[in-house]
Amino acid sequence: MTGSPLAGPPPSPAPSWTTALSSAGGVKEFPPGSPPVVRAPLGPSGPFTAGSQSVRGVDLGHRFTGTDWLFRGLDFELEPGLITGVCGPSGCGKSTLLWLLAGWEKPCQGRVERVGVERIGWVFQNPHGVARRTALDHVAFPLLARGLSRRRAEAEAEALMAGFGLAELAERPFAALSGGEAQRLMLARATAAAPDLLLVDEPTAQLDARTALTVSTSLGQIAASGAVVVIATHDPAVRAACHRVIDLGAVP
Ligand SMILES: Nc1ncnc2c1ncn2[C@@H]1O[C@H](COP(=O)(O)OP(=O)(O)OP(=O)(O)O)[C@@H](O)[C@H]1O
Ligand SMILES: [Mg+2]
Numbered sequence: 001m002t003g004s005p006l007a008g009p010p011p012s013p014a015p016s017w018t019t020a021l022s023s024a025g026g027v028k029e030f031p032p033g034s035p036p037v038v039r040a041p042l043g044p045s046g047p048f049t050a051g052s053q054s055v056r057g058v059d060l061g062h063r064f065t066g067t068d069w070l071f072r073g074l075d076f077e078l079e080p081g082l083i084t085g086v087c088g089p090s091g092c093g094k095s096t097l098l099w100l101l102a103g104w105e106k107p108c109q110g111r112v113e114r115v116g117v118e119r120i121g122w123v124f125q126n127p128h129g130v131a132r133r134t135a136l137d138h139v140a141f142p143l144l145a146r147g148l149s150r151r152r153a154e155a156e157a158e159a160l161m162a163g164f165g166l167a168e169l170a171e172r173p174f175a176a177l178s179g180g181e182a183q184r185l186m187l188a189r190a191t192a193a194a195p196d197l198l199l200v201d202e203p204t205a206q207l208d209a210r211t212a213l214t215v216s217t218s219l220g221q222i223a224a225s226g227a228v229v230v231i232a233t234h235d236p237a238v239r240a241a242c243h244r245v246i247d248l249g250a251v252p
Contacts, residue, residue: 053116053196054079055101055228061109062096070096071248072109078228080196083219085242086232088249094232095125097248098199101230114197117228121195125202127182129174135161135185136170142193157192163221164188165214180207187215191222198222200231204238216241 054077061072070093078084078101086094099105100112102120129138136157143153161167164184169177177185183203190198200219204212216238223229223243233239 052080053114053228055117055197055230056113056115057101057110058113059110060097060100060107060112062093062100062105062107064096074110074246076246078197078230080226080228081223082243083223083229083231083241085239085245086230087234087239087245087247090234092248094248095201097246098122098201098230098232101197102199117196119193119195119197121190121193121198121227123183123186123190123198123200123203127179127186129177129182129185131175132173134170135166135172135174135177135181138174138185139188139192142189146194157188160188160192161185163191163218165211180211183207184211184215187218191218195227197228198230200229202233202235203231204233204235209237212237 056077057074060074060076061069063069074097076084086097088094096105100107101114102122103112103114136154139157139160140150140153143156144150148156158167158170161170164187166181166184166188169181169185174182174185184207187200187203190200198219203215203219207215212235219229219231220241231238231242239245
């Protein structure tokens with residue numbers, strides 16, 4: 001890895017997921033396969049400026065009634081164009097941190113600041129869909145909600161599905177998809193909603209390595225389009241492919 005900082009707008013097509021980033025934005029450079037643990041405040045701006053939104057955690061901590069602190073004193077800033085991994089062992093609070101970022105749970109300590117975030121996309125750990133609706137309907141729906149005609153929505157949905165390796169499954173009812181197919185469908189649906197902030201919980205848990213790579217590449221493209229992307233993951237390959245990592249296993 002060279003030491004030269006990246007600067008300017010995101011390259012097109014999407015930057016490689018394994019691109020190491022400049023220290024100018026507060027992100028330390030790292031060799032491939034070992035992204036940095038974010039333990040300190042990050043700078044105000046990184047090298048990618050496609051979107052104008054940001055999500056900041058300030059002295060963030062959380063515990064549930066009857067549990068110890070899951071994490072405390074987290075300071076970070078998430079910027080458009082960057083993929084942040086939330087890592088650590090089962091039960092350390094990865095999903096909880098995503099809930100805090102979405103504003104669905106109020107932190108016990110500190111705060112989450114969201115600036116310019118109007119649409120939040122979620123891909124849950126367990127994919128939920130409408131059993132009898134086709135795969136295509138699931139992806140077309142957010143496009144229809146955004147005002148596209150049915151014809152355009154279905155055409156765009158088909159293109160998105162192809163990007164997630166689902167081209168052959170458009171007419172298949174949701175109930176007849178495998179776990180991995182359903183998970184990729186949820187990613188395609190979240191992409192169709194064009195979120196400012198995309199929160200993804202364990203995106204590759206049910207996928208083989210090759211399919212997981214497809215998902216990783218697609219998520220990289222979503223980030224490069226200007227979304228803030230946060231991924232909770234156990235998967236070392238996904239962790240290695242994130243621009244930065246919040247390692248809850250390393251938080252005291
Ligand atoms: N509503 C709740 N009330 C009490 N405890 C909770 C609640 N939600 C989660 N917890 C506990 O908080 C801890 C963190 O849960 P969380 O789901 O965030 O972990 P995780 O890191 O996402 O785990 P996994 O990798 O297994 O998905 C767990 O011990 C869990 O049992
Ligand atoms: Mg979880």
